[in-house]
Each structure stands twice: as C-alpha cells, then as structure tokens.
Amino acid sequence: MCARLADFVCQTGGVHNKLVSYTVLPRYPDDRFNRYWQPFIGDARATSGTKDISAAGFWNLPPTNVFSTALTTEQDGPMELQWPPLFLPDSSYYIALYFADQSFQATRALDIFINDYSFYDNLKVTSSGLAVFATQWNLSGLTKITLSPLSSMPPIINAGEIFGVIPLGGITLTRDVIALDRIKKSIQNPPVDWNGDPCLPHGYTWSGITCSGGSRIRVISLNLSGMGLLGSLSPNIANLTALTALSFANNNFSGPIPELGRLQMLEKLHLQNNQLTGGIPQSLGNIKSLHELFLENNNLIGKIPTNLSGKSGLTLRLLPGNNFS
Numbered sequence: 001m002c003a004r005l006a007d008f009v010c011q012t013g014g015v016h017n018k019l020v021s022y023t024v025l026p027r028y029p030d031d032r033f034n035r036y037w038q039p040f041i042g043d044a045r046a047t048s049g050t051k052d053i054s055a056a057g058f059w060n061l062p063p064t065n066v067f068s069t070a071l072t073t074e075q076d077g078p079m080e081l082q083w084p085p086l087f088l089p090d091s092s093y094y095i096a097l098y099f100a101d102q103s104f105q106a107t108r109a110l111d112i113f114i115n116d117y118s119f120y121d122n123l124k125v126t127s128s129g130l131a132v133f134a135t136q137w138n139l140s141g142l143t144k145i146t147l148s149p150l151s152s153m154p155p156i157i158n159a160g161e162i163f164g165v166i167p168l169g170g171i172t173l174t175r176d177v178i179a180l181d182r183i184k185k186s187i188q189n190p191p192v193d194w195n196g197d198p199c200l201p202h203g204y205t206w207s208g209i210t211c212s213g214g215s216r217i218r219v220i221s222l223n224l225s226g227m228g229l230l231g232s233l234s235p236n237i238a239n240l241t242a243l244t245a246l247s248f249a250n251n252n253f254s255g256p257i258p259e260l261g262r263l264q265m266l267e268k269l270h271l272q273n274n275q276l277t278g279g280i281p282q283s284l285g286n287i288k289s290l291h292e293l294f295l296e297n298n299n300l301i302g303k304i305p306t307n308l309s310g311k312s313g314l315t316l317r318l319l320p321g322n323n324f325s
Contacts, residue, residue, distance in 0.1 A: 030063040035161065037066060040083065060096060066159040067129055078148040079155040085160055090140035091164055095119075097145070098159040100129035104143045110154040113146040115139070121149060128225055129158075136165060172199040172211065176219045179239035180206070186234035191227065210245075218242035225249040225270065233276070237263045249273055250293065257300075261286050268292040272317065280305055290314060297321030 031037070044281075073079040111276060112119040112132060112219045120132045139162075147155030180198050184190045191207040199211035210221035219240050225247045232255035233248060240246075243263050247270035254275040260266070261283025267290060276298040284293065285307025292315050293308065300322040308316060318324060 030065065037063065037159070039051055040071065040081075058129075060131070060133075062096075062098055062131070062159065062161075066098060068194050070100070070156050070158045072156045073154050076149075076156075078240060079157075080147050081145045081147075081157075082142060083145055083160065084143060087141050088139045088143060088164075091138070092136045093139050094132035094133070094135050094161075094163045094165060095137050096131050096161050097157060098129065098131050099123065099125045099156065100127065100158055101125040101153075101156055102127045103153070106153050107151050108156060109150040110155045111148040111150060113148065114203055116146070119145075170200065170215045170217050172197050172217045173218070176240055176242070179207075179236045180219065182236040183234045186236075187231040189228070189230055191224075212242065221245040223247045224251065227251060229253065233258050233271075235259065241265070244268070244289075246270070257281055257284075257295075259283050263287060264289065266290055270294045271298070273297045275299060277301075279303070280308065282307065285311060286307060293317070295322065300324065 008128040013225065014133055015247055031174060060282070071079070071081070095114070097112065108125040110123050110125070111121050112123060114137065119134070119137075122131060123130075143162075145157075145160075147157060149155050164238045177198060180194070182240060184194050195205050198206045198209050199217045202312065205211055208222060208227070210223075212218045212220050220242050222237075223245065226249070229251040231253060233253055235258040237243075237246065237258060239262075240262050241262055242265060242266050246260075246263070246266040247268070252272045252275060253271075255276065256278035257271065257276055257280065259281050260269070261281070264287060266287050269284070269292065271292065272294040274298070276295075278300065279302030280295065280300060282305040285305045290311075291313050294315075294317040296317045296319055300318075301325060304318065304324050308314065
C-alpha cells in the first residue's frame with residue numbers, strides 16, 4: 001500500500017497513498033516498480049511540498065512527485081492519521097514513510113508512533129527528503145500513525161507505503177517458469193496477470209494455471225479456454241512435464257499442434273474450436289494416460305494416427321471442422 005501524505009500513494013500487494021489528490025496518479029515509468037499511488041482520504045491539511053527531490057537517494061526509488069505535496073496541521077500538538085483506510089489481517093508488514101521540508105523557517109523534528117508504539121524517535125526532516133521504514137512490523141485491524149512535534153514547526157509527511165509480507169513456502173520449478181514465459185511470448189494477447197512466479201504466493205496463481213503443493217511446486221494444469229487468445233501453440237508446452245490437463249479450446253490459435261509426447265502424465269488435451277492446421281502428431285498416441293483428446297472445428301488434415309484411433313479408453317473428438325483422409 002502506498003500513500004503520498006497530502007496524497008498517500010502506492011499499491012501492489014500493499015497500499016500506497018499520496019496525501020493530497022493527484023490529477024494523474026503516479027505509475028510506471030514515473031515509478032519504475034509500477035506501484036499505484038492513491039490519494040489519502042482524511043482530515044489533515046494539504047500543503048505544497050518539495051519538487052526537487054532525487055529518487056536516486058532512496059533505495060526503494062519512490063516517484064519524485066510524491067514529494068510535491070504534503071500533509072500537515074495548523075494546530076499545536078500531534079497529528080494523527082488513520083492509514084491505511086482498511087482493516088488489516090494480523091500479519092507482518094513492510095512500512096515506509098516519506099518526509100521532506102523546504103520551509104527553511106526552523107528545524108522540523110518529530111517522533112513517529114504507529115498504534116502508540118514508537119516507530120522512530122527525533123526525526124529531523126530535511127529539504128533533500130528522507131524515508132523511515134521497517135521491513136517487518138506487526139499490524140492488525142485499523143492502523144493509527146501519530147506524528148508528535150519536537151520543535152516549533154508542526155509535523156509534516158509526504159507519502160507512505162505498506163505491503164503485506166507473504167511467506168512463499170516454496171518456489172515453482174525453474175523449468176516450468178521458463179516454459180510458461182516462452183509460452184507467453186507465443187500468445188499475442190496473454191492474460192494480464194502473467195507476471196512473476198506463476199504459482200506463488202498461494203491464492204495468486206496466474207490465470208488458467210493450477211499448481212501442485214509441497215516444496216517442489218509444479219504446474220499441473222493449464223486451462224486457457226475461451227479467453228479470446230491469439231497466437232500459436234509453443235513447442236515449450238512439452239516442457240511442462242507435470243501437466244495432467246491442457247486446454248487452449250475456444251480461442252483463435254493458429255499453426256500446427258506441437259509435439260507433446262513428453263507429457264506422459266497428460267490425461268486431457270482440449271484444442272477444439274481454434275484455427276489449427278497441419279496433422280495430428282503421432283506422439284500423442286504414445287501418452288498412456290491420455291483419455292480425452294478434443295480437436296474438432298480446426299483446419300487439421302492428413303491421416304489419423306492408428307495409435308490414437310485404436311487407443312483403448314480414449315474419448316476422441318475429431319469432427320466436424322477438419323479434413324482427415
């Protein structure tokens with residue numbers, strides 16, 4: 001979560017706010033990590049911030065325009081912010097708060113508290129900007145940030161971000177990740193969430209993908225049916241050797257069916273209702289576990305391999321829409 005105080009900003013597995021409203025919310029390329037910075041909703045007073053901050057001085061590279069506005073208060077005493085504006089599950093979080101001050105009237109110093117626990121003592125805000133962060137901070141429910149002044153100047157804050165720390169519990173087999181990346185390149189309009197680890201964190205797998213459990217995580221099902229996809233079927237599908245089900249049905253894929261004989265665990269192969277051309281690879285008949293093969297409504301030609309037409313226990317759908325001899 002990201003916030004820009006005067007516009008708290010940010011969001012990618014977390015919350016980002018910029019504490020004051022934006023006409024255009026910062027994203028890539030202004031934020032090279034493509035965090036989504038959102039305006040802060042609250043009662044604190046917005047004020048002009050600092051425009052000449054270099055992101056190169058910050059390890060996590062906030063977009064420089066999050067410093068252009070700030071939140072402050074006209075009253076004496078602490079400034080309290082309820083942020084993020086949602087209930088957080090009991091967990092460990094990464095928190096970063098951003099500060100800058102070019103008033104030059106006096107030194108602006110403050111203590112920072114989160115839910116009444118000391119987060120940082122005697123912070124002296126500078127004109128070049130600074131960030132205060134914790135990589136693991138336990139939070140639960142609503143969160144209160146308190147900025148307590150230590151000088152005659154009132155508190156000020158420009159932005160903040162918070163991310164949930166999610167234990168992965170494993171890693172997807174590298175061979176499967178590489179195969180999926182190459183499959184993605186063969187699709188003209190791949191699913192928008194096909195980025196990062198395809199299986200992790202749990203509950204955030206790529207669209208159409210089912211993964212195994214355990215410490216050695218494999219892709220066991222790939223179902224992209226009915227997504228309106230264009231492209232070709234990559235030969236790299238054959239490298240997903242743990243697949244038990246594969247479907248590209250009801251799309252607009254063209255070109256030949258690749259050799260998939262290495263998928264010896266495959267039980268279902270659904271490629272119907274596309275624009276595939278060429279013949280049926282004979283290697284499909286060598287997959288002992290295969291019991292569903294749906295190829296109707298393509299533009300396939302040639303002879304039907306005998307190891308498929310006579311395969312016991314196989315449900316084979318070839319017509320209509322093809323021209324086999």
